[in-house]
Amino acid sequence: xxxxxxSVQRAARPPSASMNDLFIASTLLPVCCVCxxxxxxxxxxxxxxxxxxxxxxxxxxxxDPSEIAQTHTYCPECFTKVQESVRQYFREIGISS
Numbered sequence: 001x002x003x004x005x006x007s008v009q010r011a012a013r014p015p016s017a018s019m020n021d022l023f024i025a026s027t028l029l030p031v032c033c034v035c036x037x038x039x040x041x042x043x044x045x046x047x048x049x050x051x052x053x054x055x056x057x058x059x060x061x062x063x064d065p066s067e068i069a070q071t072h073t074y075c076p077e078c079f080t081k082v083q084e085s086v087r088q089y090f091r092e093i094g095i096s097s
Contacts, residue, residue: 029070030071031072
């Protein structure tokens with residue numbers, strides 16, 4: 001039997017959890033959809049949120065935030081403001097939360 005023209009494919013080893021986290025962290029940048037601050041998960045201890053301006057993020061990581069895919073979220077300050085706006089809206093239309 002001839003093996004000409006037969007290609008061999010090796011199954012790639014699935015990424016470990018840490019490799020997977022690194023891939024996601026480096027490809028999706030959490031940005032506040034109101035003020036534009038960037039959540040920096042790499043420089044803060046687990047459980048703490050660090051929010052940086054784009055300029056500070058660029059200086060800290062040497063990466064232009066506009067070159068990374070962004071996912072939108074709320075920083076704690078903007079979330080509080082939006083939450084209060086929603087509550088006020090529902091109070092005005094007569095629906096209690």
